[in-house]
Amino acid sequence: MRLRPGLKGGQLRVLSEDQVYDIHLAILRVLEEHGVEIHHEATLKILDGAGADVDFKKQVAKFPEHLVEESIKKAPKIVRCCGRNPKEDFIVEGRKVYFGPCAGATHIFDLETGERRFGRLSDMADVAKISDALPNIDFVMGLTSASDVPSIMVGLHEPYAVMSNTCKHVQAFCYGDGDLTKAMIKMAELVAGGSDELKKRPIISLYNEPSSPLIFGSEYVEALVEWSEAGLPLIWAPCPISGATAPITLAGSIVQGIAESLAGNVICQLVNPGVPFIFGSVPLVLDMKSALVSYGTVETMIKEVMLAQVAEYYQLPSWGTGGCSDSKVLDEQAVAEAALNLTIAALSGNNLVHDVGFIESAKGGSIELLVICDEIIAMLRRVMKGVSVDDETLATDTIMEAGHGGSFLGLKHTLKYFSSEHLISELMDRSGWVGWKREGEKTLAQRAREKAKKILEEHEIEPLPKDVKEEIEKIMREVEKAAAKKAA
Amino acid sequence: MSHEVLEEMKNAVVNFDVDKAVESARKALEMGIDPVEAIEGGLTKGLRIIGEKFEKGELFLMHIVAAAEAARRAIDEVLQPEVLKRKAERKVLGRVVIGTVAGDIHEIGKNLVAVMLFIAGFEVFDLGRDVPIEEFVKKAKDVNADIVAASALLSTTLLVQREIIEGLEAAGIRDKVKVIVGGAPVTQEWAERIGADGYGADAMEAVSVAKRLLGAE
Numbered sequence: 001m002r003l004r005p006g007l008k009g010g011q012l013r014v015l016s017e018d019q020v021y022d023i024h025l026a027i028l029r030v031l032e033e034h035g036v037e038i039h040h041e042a043t044l045k046i047l048d049g050a051g052a053d054v055d056f057k058k059q060v061a062k063f064p065e066h067l068v069e070e071s072i073k074k075a076p077k078i079v080r081c082c083g084r085n086p087k088e089d090f091i092v093e094g095r096k097v098y099f100g101p102c103a104g105a106t107h108i109f110d111l112e113t114g115e116r117r118f119g120r121l122s123d124m125a126d127v128a129k130i131s132d133a134l135p136n137i138d139f140v141m142g143l144t145s146a147s148d149v150p151s152i153m154v155g156l157h158e159p160y161a162v163m164s165n166t167c168k169h170v171q172a173f174c175y176g177d178g179d180l181t182k183a184m185i186k187m188a189e190l191v192a193g194g195s196d197e198l199k200k201r202p203i204i205s206l207y208n209e210p211s212s213p214l215i216f217g218s219e220y221v222e223a224l225v226e227w228s229e230a231g232l233p234l235i236w237a238p239c240p241i242s243g244a245t246a247p248i249t250l251a252g253s254i255v256q257g258i259a260e261s262l263a264g265n266v267i268c269q270l271v272n273p274g275v276p277f278i279f280g281s282v283p284l285v286l287d288m289k290s291a292l293v294s295y296g297t298v299e300t301m302i303k304e305v306m307l308a309q310v311a312e313y314y315q316l317p318s319w320g321t322g323g324c325s326d327s328k329v330l331d332e333q334a335v336a337e338a339a340l341n342l343t344i345a346a347l348s349g350n351n352l353v354h355d356v357g358f359i360e361s362a363k364g365g366s367i368e369l370l371v372i373c374d375e376i377i378a379m380l381r382r383v384m385k386g387v388s389v390d391d392e393t394l395a396t397d398t399i400m401e402a403g404h405g406g407s408f409l410g411l412k413h414t415l416k417y418f419s420s421e422h423l424i425s426e427l428m429d430r431s432g433w434v435g436w437k438r439e440g441e442k443t444l445a446q447r448a449r450e451k452a453k454k455i456l457e458e459h460e461i462e463p464l465p466k467d468v469k470e471e472i473e474k475i476m477r478e479v480e481k482a483a484a485k486k487a488a
Numbered sequence: 489m490s491h492e493v494l495e496e497m498k499n500a501v502v503n504f505d506v507d508k509a510v511e512s513a514r515k516a517l518e519m520g521i522d523p524v525e526a527i528e529g530g531l532t533k534g535l536r537i538i539g540e541k542f543e544k545g546e547l548f549l550m551h552i553v554a555a556a557e558a559a560r561r562a563i564d565e566v567l568q569p570e571v572l573k574r575k576a577e578r579k580v581l582g583r584v585v586i587g588t589v590a591g592d593i594h595e596i597g598k599n600l601v602a603v604m605l606f607i608a609g610f611e612v613f614d615l616g617r618d619v620p621i622e623e624f625v626k627k628a629k630d631v632n633a634d635i636v637a638a639s640a641l642l643s644t645t646l647l648v649q650r651e652i653i654e655g656l657e658a659a660g661i662r663d664k665v666k667v668i669v670g671g672a673p674v675t676q677e678w679a680e681r682i683g684a685d686g687y688g689a690d691a692m693e694a695v696s697v698a699k700r701l702l703g704a705e
């Protein structure tokens with residue numbers, strides 16, 4: 001069965017082997033001597049039983065070396081991520097890179113009016129549909145956040161809207177809470193056709209995170225445990241901010257972030273040995289002028305590569321970041337930063353590169369940027385595909401055939417090899433001044449917008465079966481009732 | 489001679505030297521310099537220089553925090569106890585009680601606002617994080633606060649900001665203080681909805697809002 005091809009990454013290195021090893025030792029030290037504060041009694045008990053050094057009063061667990069290393073071994077090196085359509089499945093392994101948007105940005109830019117406004121559930125459905133159509137987007141989240149849905153239900157409405165509008169692998173952005181997570185798993189089981197089917201072909205993974213520095217919030221641990229018990233792929237990656245919630249130094253912030261992630265892996269592998277775990281650390285920095293978080297600085301890019309190198313050392317699947325910007329609007333800064341960090345993420349080899357399409361430091365979603373990044377990814381894929389050098393492509397015969405001062409345009413060789421050697425640009429304009437004016441003098445942003453709108457008009461998604469939808473909506477009504485009671 | 493020691497205090501702040509700041513504050517007292525004069529003629533001058541450099545883009549946040557720490561330690565450990573003993577009056581723009589609301593442990597942003605307010609010339613009482621509503625109210629009463637500043641980072645803890653205003657009303661001091669709110673999920677619209685007096689989208693704005701509310705500058 002043909003699967004989605006990953007882009008072969010991992011070519012870029014910023015650390016030597018010795019440096020990677022030093023980082024690994026520092027991670028072990030932090031976990032063994034300092035530990036993590038976990039606001040979840042039951043999990044502390046599990047860790048205590050497994051040999052961690054737990055202070056129940058302070059709620060701090062310290063992890064001995066062997067516990068960390070055993071759990072790294074238990075985590076699978078090969079993780080299958082599936083879509084409603086099996087042709088959209090892909091395999092996370094080695095340094096294969098896949099791309100997708102995130103969720104959680106409060107704002108989005110309206111495709112019709114260009115207005116920056118709060119995101120709605122319908123936007124998330126649109127993003128899912130567009131991501132479904134974009135050939136180089138592998139996994140799907142809704143880019144923004146649903147401000148028009150009761151906040152206690154956001155964690156269910158969003159993945160439901162996304163799953164209804166794509167047949168690719170879906171990731172659910174975790175808002176915490178064990179009951180909500182249980183409901184989400186039930187919903188996914190309904191779509192997959194049962195709990196065994198879901199485990200065999202996981203059509204959804206969870207993007208969950210601790211609070212840097214080194215605090216695991218109770219609701220997020222609940223979700224971590226529920227998801228692990230269900231045996232579904234899980235991402236547990238913090239967002240340590242250099243200079244604020246993590247060391248200002250690049251190495252130090254990676255040490256802390258990975259320590260936070262690996263501590264999560266220990267818990268997951270104890271709850272359900274062999275559960276697919278994707279580790280990581282979103283490489284953020286504090287801007288020292290605005291006191292806001294930055295996604296687009298060069299330091300975030302360097303940290304991205306460092307993370308991938310440590311992932312390679314552990315042979316664990318990793319969570320990458322790219323295709324995003326600090327710019328407030330889709331302007332030159334946005335495209336420059338997104339193109340650069342997308343390239344670095346691909347070259348680093350982190351397996352699942354998320355945040356594609358984020359601007360305003362992940363507070364804004366730009367569908368146009370997502371569409372532009374899709375084409376950039378296509379270009380990166382072409383670079384990584386490599387070059388074929390053989391008698392045919394060396395073309396000595398053809399060179400002689402064309403003759404001195406001749407033309408290659410009409411040759412059979414050109415016709416034969418054009419599509420395998422060259423990528424056709426769709427959004428990047430390669431015409432002349434006159435041609436460009438004739439076509440309406442459009443900018444890249446305008447062309448991207450038109451492409452997105454065309455997809456929304458023409459692209460068809462196989463809907464969820466009616467009975468599945470009814471069951472899911474029934475579950476959501478029950479959860480909403482129970483949550484309202486709890487809040488009262 | 490006293491002029492020299494005030495220069496030392498100013499330079500200690502400008503050079504982020506906590507030990508030197510504390511040491512020269514002690515020297516100032518030993519020399520018989522009035523503690524209020526030591527604060528205003530020495531430390532505050534240093535903070536003003538730091539503030540200007542930050543605005544010009546020559547210094548950054550971590551410099552602000554380090555300089556403020558030097559000044560704060562000299563004041564808290566050496567000069568303020570003396571000010572209180574003498575029942576002296578410090579020239580401050582106003583007294584601010586600030587904290588991150590109950591249920592919320594995020595405080596970096598709030599810490600920055602506290603530092604900026606301090607540098608701007610306010611007397612700041614930082615209650616820390618996960619602060620119960622009653623503590624906001626009690627401290628406001630105890631120090632005769634002009635401003636109560638509440639920070640929240642989560643959409644869930646946001647709601648506590650409204651409860652703080654209700655707490656101030658219940659204690660009968662709502663009309664004696666100005667309430668300002670901030671944090672990532674906070675908006676102007678929310679601030680107005682709960683009856684807050686001001687909102688700042690970032691630390692710089694918080695300072696100008698605080699100044700405006702008290703009619704200072």
